[in-house]
Every structure is written in structure tokens, then in C-alpha cells.
Amino acid sequence: MDSPTALGPQSVSPARRLRLPRLTNGNATLNIGAAIVLGSVLLALLAPWLAPYDPLRTDTSALGLGIFSPGHILGTDEVGRDILSRLLHGTRLALLVAVVPTLFALLVGGCLGLLAGYVGGWVDSVLMRVFDVMFSFPGILFALGIGVALGPGLTSMIIAMVVVTVPEFGRIVRGAVLGLKQEQYVEAARALGFSHSRVAFRHVTPNLLGSTIVFATLQTGRNVILSSSLAFLGLGAQPPTPDWGQMLSGGRSLLLTAPHVATIPGLAIVVLAVGFNLLGDGVRDRLDPRARRTRP
Amino acid sequence: MSSQALLDVERLSVAYPGRDRPFRTVDDVSFRVAPGEALGIVGESGCGKSQTMLAVLRLLPSPVADISGAIRFGGDDLAGIPAKRMRAVRGSGIGLVSQDALSALNPAMTIGAQMAEPLVRYDGMRRRAALERCAELLDLVGLPGARQRLGSYPHELSGGMRQRVLIAMAISRNPKVLIADEPTTALDVTIQAQVLGLIDRLRRELGMALILISHDLGVVAGITDRIAVMYAGRIVETASTTDLFDRPRHPYTRALLASMPRMDEELRERLRPIPGLPPDLEQPPPGCAYHPRCLLARAGCEQSMPQLVRIGAGGAPDHRVRCPVVLEETP
Amino acid sequence: MLTFTVRRALQMIPVAFGVTLATFLLGQIIPGDQAAALLGPSSSEQERQALREEMGLNEPVLTQYVTYLGNLFTGDLGRSLSFGRPVMSVLAERIANTVLLSGTAIVVAALLGVAIGTWAAMKPGSVRDRGLTVGVLFFNSIPSFWFGLVLIMTFSLGLRLLPATGMTSIGGGGVVDVVAHMVLPVITLAAWSLAVIARMTRSAVLEVIGNDYVRTARSRGVGEMRVVVRHVLPNALPSVVTVIGLQAGFLLSGAVLTETVFSWPGIGLALYQAISTRDIPLIQGGILLIAIGFVLINFLVDTLQAYFNPKIKLA
Numbered sequence: 001m002d003s004p005t006a007l008g009p010q011s012v013s014p015a016r017r018l019r020l021p022r023l024t025n026g027n028a029t030l031n032i033g034a035a036i037v038l039g040s041v042l043l044a045l046l047a048p049w050l051a052p053y054d055p056l057r058t059d060t061s062a063l064g065l066g067i068f069s070p071g072h073i074l075g076t077d078e079v080g081r082d083i084l085s086r087l088l089h090g091t092r093l094a095l096l097v098a099v100v101p102t103l104f105a106l107l108v109g110g111c112l113g114l115l116a117g118y119v120g121g122w123v124d125s126v127l128m129r130v131f132d133v134m135f136s137f138p139g140i141l142f143a144l145g146i147g148v149a150l151g152p153g154l155t156s157m158i159i160a161m162v163v164v165t166v167p168e169f170g171r172i173v174r175g176a177v178l179g180l181k182q183e184q185y186v187e188a189a190r191a192l193g194f195s196h197s198r199v200a201f202r203h204v205t206p207n208l209l210g211s212t213i214v215f216a217t218l219q220t221g222r223n224v225i226l227s228s229s230l231a232f233l234g235l236g237a238q239p240p241t242p243d244w245g246q247m248l249s250g251g252r253s254l255l256l257t258a259p260h261v262a263t264i265p266g267l268a269i270v271v272l273a274v275g276f277n278l279l280g281d282g283v284r285d286r287l288d289p290r291a292r293r294t295r296p
Numbered sequence: 297m298s299s300q301a302l303l304d305v306e307r308l309s310v311a312y313p314g315r316d317r318p319f320r321t322v323d324d325v326s327f328r329v330a331p332g333e334a335l336g337i338v339g340e341s342g343c344g345k346s347q348t349m350l351a352v353l354r355l356l357p358s359p360v361a362d363i364s365g366a367i368r369f370g371g372d373d374l375a376g377i378p379a380k381r382m383r384a385v386r387g388s389g390i391g392l393v394s395q396d397a398l399s400a401l402n403p404a405m406t407i408g409a410q411m412a413e414p415l416v417r418y419d420g421m422r423r424r425a426a427l428e429r430c431a432e433l434l435d436l437v438g439l440p441g442a443r444q445r446l447g448s449y450p451h452e453l454s455g456g457m458r459q460r461v462l463i464a465m466a467i468s469r470n471p472k473v474l475i476a477d478e479p480t481t482a483l484d485v486t487i488q489a490q491v492l493g494l495i496d497r498l499r500r501e502l503g504m505a506l507i508l509i510s511h512d513l514g515v516v517a518g519i520t521d522r523i524a525v526m527y528a529g530r531i532v533e534t535a536s537t538t539d540l541f542d543r544p545r546h547p548y549t550r551a552l553l554a555s556m557p558r559m560d561e562e563l564r565e566r567l568r569p570i571p572g573l574p575p576d577l578e579q580p581p582p583g584c585a586y587h588p589r590c591l592l593a594r595a596g597c598e599q600s601m602p603q604l605v606r607i608g609a610g611g612a613p614d615h616r617v618r619c620p621v622v623l624e625e626t627p
Numbered sequence: 628m629l630t631f632t633v634r635r636a637l638q639m640i641p642v643a644f645g646v647t648l649a650t651f652l653l654g655q656i657i658p659g660d661q662a663a664a665l666l667g668p669s670s671s672e673q674e675r676q677a678l679r680e681e682m683g684l685n686e687p688v689l690t691q692y693v694t695y696l697g698n699l700f701t702g703d704l705g706r707s708l709s710f711g712r713p714v715m716s717v718l719a720e721r722i723a724n725t726v727l728l729s730g731t732a733i734v735v736a737a738l739l740g741v742a743i744g745t746w747a748a749m750k751p752g753s754v755r756d757r758g759l760t761v762g763v764l765f766f767n768s769i770p771s772f773w774f775g776l777v778l779i780m781t782f783s784l785g786l787r788l789l790p791a792t793g794m795t796s797i798g799g800g801g802v803v804d805v806v807a808h809m810v811l812p813v814i815t816l817a818a819w820s821l822a823v824i825a826r827m828t829r830s831a832v833l834e835v836i837g838n839d840y841v842r843t844a845r846s847r848g849v850g851e852m853r854v855v856v857r858h859v860l861p862n863a864l865p866s867v868v869t870v871i872g873l874q875a876g877f878l879l880s881g882a883v884l885t886e887t888v889f890s891w892p893g894i895g896l897a898l899y900q901a902i903s904t905r906d907i908p909l910i911q912g913g914i915l916l917i918a919i920g921f922v923l924i925n926f927l928v929d930t931l932q933a934y935f936n937p938k939i940k941l942a
Contacts, residue, residue: 133645136922137914138880145649145914148902149656225770229884232772233902248773259780267774273768281764357840360752379851387848394846399839404861410840413857416849465847 007028023112030282036275044091051085055242077247077261078254086242087268093243094272097154097227097236101161102220108162109169110212116170117177124174131167140229147235154237157230164226165219172215176208214284221276228269244269301328301368303352303390303473308365310344311353318362318577321347323529325365329473334506335497336516336537338552339526340574345509348526349475352501353390368431370472387414391471391504393495394417395478397458401450407434408446411465419469433464437494456487460494467498473505474498480515494517513556517541517550525549528585535615545607545617545625547592584619592621631933639926640763646922650915651695655688672716679798697714705908706917709901714912718894722916723891729878731809732816736878737871740821741864744828745855751833760826766822771881775815782811812889818880820874827870831863865932872928876921 043046043050052071059080066075074083116124134142143160149157189198230236231245239246251262310322322344329335337345350356351363354374367374370389374382386392394400402410412426421429427446434442437460450458456518459479466474476495480488496519499506510516516523517537524534525548533546544550554568572589575581581588587597604618617623663675679685683694700702706713737880747759782788789810835841836859845851886895894913900908 029772078711129641131640133649134647136642136878136925137649137918138921141879141880141881141914141917144883144898144902145653146909148905148910149653187762196826221768225768228770229772232770233887234901235902248770248776252776255776255780256784259784262773262776263780265777266770269773270765272771274764275772277764277768350842351848355845383848383850385848386846392843392846394839394843396839401844402840402844402858402862405858410844413844413853417850417853418848462843465843469847512699 018215025281027286029278030286032280033275033278035281036271036281039067039221040091040095040272040275043088044095047088047092051082051088053082055081055086055089056240057081066258074262074264075258078258081240082259083247083264086247087244087264089242090244090247090265090268091272093154093237093241094224094227094269097158097161097231097271098220098223098276101158101165101223101227102216104158104162105169105219106164106212106216109166110208112166112172113170113173113175114177114208117174117181128174131170134164134167137164140226143226143230144233144235147230152235152238156240157227157236160230160235161223165223169212169215173208173212176211180208210287214280214287217276217280217283221273221280224269224273224276258290264286301329302331302333302370303329303507304366304368305348306350306366306368308348308351308367308543310347310356311362311364312360313362314578316578319580320529320607321577322351325526325529325531327524327531327534329505329507331472331505332499332503333522334496334520336509336520336523337507337509337526338513338516338523339513341513342574342577343526344529345526346477347475347529349392349507349509353386353392353475355386355392384418387471388419388469390473390475391466391469393459393466393474393476393479396482397455397462398450398464398482400486401458403450405449406446407448407450407453407461411446411461411468414469419587430464430468433468434461435496437461437464438490439464456491457484459483459487459491463491463494467502467504470502471504471505475507475509477509478511479508481511488515488589495519498608514553528580529577530585530601531616532586532618533616534604534618536613539613539615543615545615545622546619547622548586551589551591592619594621597621632930634928635926635933639786639922642922643919646661646915646918647696647699649690650911650918651692653914654911655691662799678942697917704912707901707909707912709904709906709908709909714908717897717909718912718916721893724891725882725895726856727888728809728812728891728893729816729882732813733820733871733875733878735813735878736817736820736824736874739817740824741823741828741860741867742869744825745832745860747825748829748836749830749851749855756829759829763822763826766818769819770884771815771819772884774818775811775885778811778815779888785924808889809889812885812891816878816885819881820878822868823874824867828863828867831866832859835859835863868928868931872931873922875928879917879920879924 052073061075062069062072062076062080063078065072065080067073070076072084074087077083077086100193112127116127116275137145143157143164146160146163147156150159227236228245228248231243232249234249236245237243239250247265248262248269250259254261300558305328306326308322308325309320311320312317325344325348326535327337337348339345347356349514350372351361352367352389354363363373363375364473367492371387372381374385377385408427408430411430412423415421415426415429419426430446431443434445439445439457439460445453445457445461450461453461459482463476463479464478474495479495483491489603492515495506495508498504499519506520508516508520512524518524520537522534523537523540523547524531525540526532527548533540533549535543535545535563540549541553544553549569551568551570555569555570570589575585575588581598583596583598583600584590584593584602587593590597602618602620604616605623606614606616607613607623663670683691686694702715704718706712707714707717710717722828743759743802747756750756783790784800790808832855841854841858844854849858882891882893883895883898885891886893887899890896894916898910900906901913
């Protein structure tokens with residue numbers, strides 16, 4: 001075992017250091033993350049012009065074509081639809097089901113958390129008990145139950161995702177509010193006689209934004225995974241809508257002959273999730289430089 | 297004392313990678329400790345005194361800390377020996393007492409378990425015998441109800457008791473040198489005197505050499521033979537304890553003494569705090585690091601770092617100072 | 628310690644009621660007529676009315692909930708529509724398979740995660756440490772079902788090393804057969820949790836390893852391995868145990884996806900089949916069972932936590 005107190009020159013030579021990019025450090029994290037997310041938004045917006053085919057058009061003469069087939073760069077799927085076109089159009093849905101549930105959960109959870117943290121007392125106790133119960137359902141299972149109850153479809157999936165993630169936002173915001181309530185400038189504002197709502201919105205909210213934005217970005221990354229999982233189980237947008245989780249699920253029947261049909265949408269999901277995760281990490285590093293500096 | 301030095305540190309430097317360029321927390325520090333001798337190292341917090349001692353024990357975080365220089369102990373250069381040999385030196389060659397005894401004791405282990413651990417694992421003692429020895433040690437450091445304390449957790453003891461436990465742990469493997477790093481800082485004043493007295497007594501009874509680190513000249517005054525004063529990573533003055541108190545030369549040493557209340561003298565004048573703050577080690581001032589705060593500073597002090605120069609005749613006790621201005625004074 | 632355990636056990640009761648209420652409401656918000664769904668489109672209105680009466684669907688909601696609770700205590704979770712059997716018997720024959728799969732996965736994830744996290748933390752900033760960071764990012768961003776498919780494509784279809792699916796009855800083909808069928812699902816299920824546990828262990832170990840008492844142990848000549856095992860891990864593990872407990876719950880639910888991909892005959896696969904047939908009683912039962920398991924695991928974790936902390940142990 002190496003002693004961590006060994007003397008002498010640094011044991012990690014500069015040459016070896018280059019092999020792995022410093023994903024945890026500096027602006028590279030933020031830049032790569034932002035590039036992926038912005039690129040996806042751009043692709044989603046331009047999908048109708050970029051896509052070579054109608055994503056819904058089936059071609060029974062070209063079932064499960066491989067990558068780089070003439071006319072179909074990424075091949076075709078189990079019913080002969082162009083994978084590239086479906087992938088590009090699917091970007092819209094992928095972004096939608098990642099971002100929209102985050103925004104709604106942020107709104108609802110944020111308000112509840114602000115209420116619980118600022119008012120305290122029985123309001124706080126009741127909300128926290130409810131959140132506790134919601135936390136005792138593992139996320140995906142909870143979403144699955146709600147999704148089934150409301151019937152499969154895009155709206156019910158988004159509702160399910162919002163309900164599942166509201167408690168987390170609520171807790172984050174509540175914790176931050178409780179911490180900030182102790183801060184002197186909030187006390188000062190109250191001592192000056194400002195009304196409760198003014199203190200809550202003018203003084204507390206702006207200081208919550210940092211931690212909440214970071215959490216929301218990371219949650220969007222998790223939503224990419226959660227939504228594709230629910231779609232894979234058949235709870236999201238219904239066929240033939242181009243949806244990455246659906247595409248992946250459909251490709252399962254061709255695993256042996258055309259593995260790319262299931263692989264490509266999976267890769268797209270990973271890239272988008274990595275993008276949001278890097279963006280969240282990068283924003284956090286930017287807002288809290290202390291987390292980066294490792295000093296004795 | 298030159299030939300029979302027990303611990304001989306020569307030109308020790310500790311560097312860390314800084315934001316822009318590397319900076320040094322310990323710079324060109326040399327000192328020697330003879331068997332049974334007590335050396336005090338004094339300076340403001342952040343002056344590198346603890347870093348020096350941790351470097352001697354090779355307990356600094358590597359590879360972040362880049363250490364150079366020689367650390368001779370018992371015929372070895374500690375800077376170069378393999379990690380395994382170094383472990384044998386720790387505890388049984390050089391013992392360490394750290395300052396905050398609460399955080400220096402493992403909260404999840406009983407006193408007996410953590411005291412006996414190296415005795416059982418490395419000194420070949422049976423568990424029962426090791427615990428017996430621990431009880432004796434706790435008795436030796438004056439912990440009331442020593443035997444019952446073996447089963448206690450650290451949080452059940454008072455600050456003074458924990459410091460005694462820590463001292464007992466440091467001497468449990470009969471080290472030849474005991475390093476005490478601010479052993480009394482976290483304690484009440486009355487307990488401070490007791491703990492200092494205990495360290496002094498143990499050193500004499502067990503024949504250990506002692507390196508006592510403190511920010512307080514008053515703490516080291518009573519129980520050390522020699523004192524080294526550090527400022528911004530360097531030794532600025534070193535002399536025998538009596539010499540240093542009677543004839544302080546470096547402006548920083550003088551300022552330290554002037555800022556300290558003394559019981560043996562009439563209060564002739566007000567205490568004088570040292571103006572300014574210690575320098576940022578990442579951006580040290582040019583030349584002598586002390587010159588921005590120095591009352592004797594003159595043109596040229598910001599030019600180059602002065603050398604540590606021996607003063608007085610060859611027969612006099614070794615007294616060195618790092619200041620050309622005071623060297624020109626007639627003693 | 629005992630009082631703590633009892634107090635913590637009592638805290639489970641309201642949560643458990645909340646869980647039953649939630650699964651009950653799940654059945655209530657479903658649009659459409661349950662009786663019609665049960666009997667099929669060819670049933671007459673008379674038959675449906677009779678069934679509603681029999682099932683108590685005409686009673687007030689509160690009465691229905693009390694009945695539901697009463698049935699729960701006798702182990703009656705209703706009848707599965709797609710299996711045509713009591714939900715309890717469908718779940719009972721599958722629960723062992725799910726526990727076997729997710730239990731193995733959490734043990735693998737916990738052991739490897741703690742080991743890798745500790746190993747990385749012992750050299751912060753090193754290649755292996757940054758490798759861990761990249762690995763965590765990757766596994767955080769990968770859907771488990773897709774990871775499972777990639778494993779199947781590589782190891783079953785490509786290299787033909789391991790079976791992908793086809794686990795029908797546990798024990799039918801002997802231990803070797805079970806193990807061979809478990810390798811890929813366990814990797815799939817464990818990967819994400821492993822990454823999370825490794826990251827948590829890394830930061831917990833880094834936090835503890837900087838403590839003065841670790842330096843004290845080293846200054847007395849205690850070897851590095853011993854320092855980590857005896858002084859660092861016991862103080863770092865409590866926070867890791869919490870994460871492991873949470874992950875155990877997530878693994879239990881993640882089994883829905885993994886069991887589906889690998890056709891593993893557990894509760895998750897049954898749930899998947901129930902979704903496609905809208906077999907509500909089975910879905911309610913499966914979710915309830917997993918949620919109760921989740922609550923129990925959390926209780927176990929908190930008790931373990933207390934065991935690790937000498938300050939609580941004495942109370």
C-alpha cells in the first residue's frame with residue numbers, strides 16, 4: 001500500500017495527468033455541458049429541416065437497415081422508419097419531458113418549501129410528514145403508479161414526474177430558507193418592519209436561486225433518465241410518436257440482427273443526461289468556488 | 297551538541313502548488329535536538345511551525361506537499377527511508393501530542409482500544425498486558441480513575457483529561473523525542489500550567505527530548521533549553537532560552553516579547569501589540585518577509601532575504617539571527 | 628439503543644398508513660369503472676352492479692379504505708385480473724426472486740462501492756480518483772434498461788458468454804444456472820448504485836481522513852491500511868450506510884426495469900405485465916409491497932446508524 005505521506009516528487013506525473021480530462025475542474029465542465037444542452041435545443045428546433053425523412057413514414061422495403069445504408073445514415077428501425085429522422089424529432093420530446101416536469105416541480109415544490117420554511121409551525125410539520133410519506137415510495141415506482149392510474153400518455157407521465165419530484169424541491173428550498181432565516185440581513189429586514197411577503201420574496205428568494213438552479217439542472221438530467229424509463233415501460237408518449245425510450249424499446253426485437261436500432265437512441269439519452277449533469281456541476285462550481293479548491 | 301544530535305533537521309522546505317506558482321510554508325529550516333534537550337519553536341499561527349513538525353513525521357498530505365531537505369534521526373534520513381521504516385519511527389522514535397485533544401482522539405473508539413492499538417499490533421504485546429500498560433500510563437499522566445477510563449469514549453472526558461490521554465498515548469511506545477504541538481492552547485489557564493508541568497516532568501523522568509511548539513513565548517519559557525522563533529516559514533532567531541529572553545536581537549522577537557505580559561518584571565510600559573498581519577504565504581513581500589511590519593526597517597530590507605547569521609564569539613552559546621540591521625548594533 | 632429502536636419503529640406506523648392510503652387512492656383515481664374492467668365489455672349492467680355491490684364500490688370512500696386496510700391485515704390484496712389468482716399468491720411466488728436479485732445487487736454495489744470510493748479517496752486528485760469521477764458521471768447518466776441491453780448484446784449475443792434471459796424457475800437448473808443467469812442483471816442493477824455509493828464513500832472518507840485523530844493514529848506508527856480500516860471507515864460509514872439504505876430501496880424499484888429487460892421472474896416483471904394489461908390490483912399490491920420494503924430498509928438503516936454511533940449507543 002502506498003503511503004499517502006510519501007516524500008519526494010509528486011507521484012502523479014504531468015504526462016499521466018493528461019490522459020483523463022479534468023471533468024470536475026474549471027470551466028470545461030460548464031462549457032461541455034452547455035454545448036450539449038444548447039446543441040440539443042438547436043437540433044430540436046431545426047428537426048423538421050434537418051431530418052431527411054418524415055419520422056413517421058414506414059418503408060416495408062427497408063426494415064432494420066444498418067448504419068451507413070444508402071439514404072439512411074443511421075439505418076432504419078423495425079418497421080422501416082428512418083432512425084436519424086426519428087432521433088432528431090425525438091429530441092423535442094426528450095427535452096420537453098426533461099424540462100417541463102422540472103419547471104412545474106420547481107414552481108410547486110419551491111412554493112411549498114418557502115411556505116414550510118418561512119411560516120414554520122404546524123404548516124411545516126404537516127408538509128414534512130406528507131413529503132416523508134412521498135419519499136417512502138421509490139421515485140420510479142411512484143411515478144409508475146401515478147402514470148398507470150391516470151392512463152398512459154404524455155400528460156399523465158409529466159404529472160407523475162412532477163408529483164414524484166416536488167418533495168425534493170420542497171426540502172431543498174425549505175432547508176435553504178431555514179438557513180437563511182438565521183442570517184442577519186433577513187433579521188434586519190424584519191426588524192425594519194417589512195411585511196412577511198416582502199421579506200419572503202425580496203430578501204429570501206434571490207438567495208435561494210443559486211442552490212435551486214443547480215438542483216433543478218441536475219434534476220433535469222435525472223428526468224431524462226426517468227422519462228425514458230417510463231417510456232420504455234410504455235407509459236409515455238404513445239406510438240408512433242418519435243420518443244427515444246419508445247425507440248429503444250422497439251429495437252429490442254432486433255437485438256440480434258440490428259443492434260443499432262436499440263443502441264443509438266440509448267446513446268442519445270446518455271449524451272443528453274451527461275449534458276445536463278455537466279451543466280449542473282459546472283454551475284455549482286461557478287457559484288461555489290470553494291467546492292473546487294482542495295488545499296491542505 | 298553538534299555531534300550527538302538526536303534529531304538533525306537540515307534545510308527543510310515544504311512547498312505547495314499555489315494558484316499561480318508554488319509557495320512555501322516551511323523555508324530552509326534547520327535545527328538540532330540533543331538527547332534529553334528541550335527545544336521550543338515559537339511563532340504566530342501560520343508561520344510554519346506545525347508544518348515543520350508534520351514534515352519531520354512525514355504526515356503532510358502527499359503528493360500535494362513537496363518536501364526537500366534532510367531529516368536525520370537515529371542514523372537514518374527520514375526524508376528518504378521507505379514508508380514501512382518510517383512507520384516504525386512514528387510513535388516509537390518520535391511521539392506527537394497535537395493541540396485539540398477532542399478532535400485528536402477517535403470518537404468511535406474507547407480510550408483503551410485506541411491507546412493499546414499499536415502496542416498490540418506492532419510491539420507484540422498481548423491485549424491484556426497492553427491494557428495493563430495503558431492503565432499505568434494513564435496513572436503516570438495523572439488521570440483520575442485511570443483503569444475505569446479505558447472503557448470510556450473521548451466525549452465522556454473533559455478537555456484537560458483528554459489532553460492527558462493524548463500525552464499518555466504519545467509516550468506509550470517510549471519515543472526518544474516528544475513533539476508537543478500547542479498542547480495547552482485549547483485548555484483553561486489553570487489546566488494549562490498543570491499540563492505543561494506534566495510534560496516537563498515526563499521529559500525528565502523518561503529522558504526524552506522535547507520539541508514544544510507554541511504561539512506563546514510564555515508557554516515555552518519555563519521548560520525549554522533553546523528556542524527557535526519562526527516567521528513566515530523561516531527561523532528568524534535561535535538562541536538558548538535565557539539568551540533569547542535576556543538579549544533578544546531580531547526585531548520580531550523583540551516585538552513578541554514586548555507584546556507579552558511578564559510576571560518577573562515590573563510593568564514599566566504598556567504592552568505593545570505587533571502592527572499589521574503576517575504575510576500571505578502565497579504572495580510574500582520581497583526581501584525580508586518581516587520588513588512591512590518591522591520598526592527597524594530601512595532601505596534595502598525589501599531587496600533580499602537576509603541569511604541566518606551566527607552572532608557572538610565562538611565560545612558563547614549558539615545564537616543566530618536573520619537580520620543585518622541588528623547585526624550592526626554593538627552588543 | 629433499545630429505546631431508540633422502539634422510538635424509530637413507532638415512527639414507521641404513520642408512514643406505513645400513508646403508504647397504504649397512497650396505494651388505495653391509486654385505485655380510486657383510475658378513470659373508468661373497475662367492475663366493467665374486471666368483467667369485460669360483454670358483461671351486462673346487472674352483473675356489473677352486482678360485482679360493485681360485492682366489492683363494496685358503492686360504499687363511501689372512507690368505508691372502502693377501512694375495508695381495504697382490513698383486507699391488508701389478513702393478507703388479502705385483491706384478485707389479479709391478468710393472472711386470475713389472488714394478488715398475494717402471484718407476488719408471494721415472485722418475491723424471493725426479486726429479493727435474491729436486488730439483495731445480491733445491493734451487496735455487490737455496497738462492497739465494491741465502499742472499496743472503490745475508499746481507494747480513490749486515499750489518493751485525491753490521482754488518475755484513479757478522477758477516473759471515479761468520470762465513471763460516476765457516466766453511470767449517473769445511463770438508463771439502466773439500456774445498459775442491460777448493451778450487456779446482453781455484448782456478452783450474450785456477441786461473445787455468447789452468459790445467458791440473457793430464460794430464467795424461468797429458480798433452482799431448476801442448479802446453482803450454476805442461477806448464478807449464470809444472475810450475472811448480467813446484477814451488474815445492470817448494481818452499476819448505478821455502485822457509482823453513487825462510491826462517490827459518497829469517497830467524500831465521506833476524504834472528510835474523515837483529514838481529521839486530527841487519523842493523524843494521531845499515524846503519528847503512533849499505525850499502518851496506512853489499518854488506519855483506513857480501523858479509524859477512517861468506522862467514522863465514514865454511518866453517512867455511507869444511509870446512502871446504501873436509500874439505494875437498496877431504489878434497487879428494489881429499479882428491478883422493474885431490470886427484470887423486464889432480462890425477463891427475470893420477479894415482482895418487477897409482474898408489474899410490467901400488469902401495466903400493459905392495466906391489472907390495477909396487481910399494480911397496487913406490487914407497489915405496496917415494494918414501498919413497505921423500502922420503509923423497512925430505512926428503519927434498518929437508521930438502527931444500524933445508531934449502532935455505529937457510540938453517543939446513541941449509550942442512550
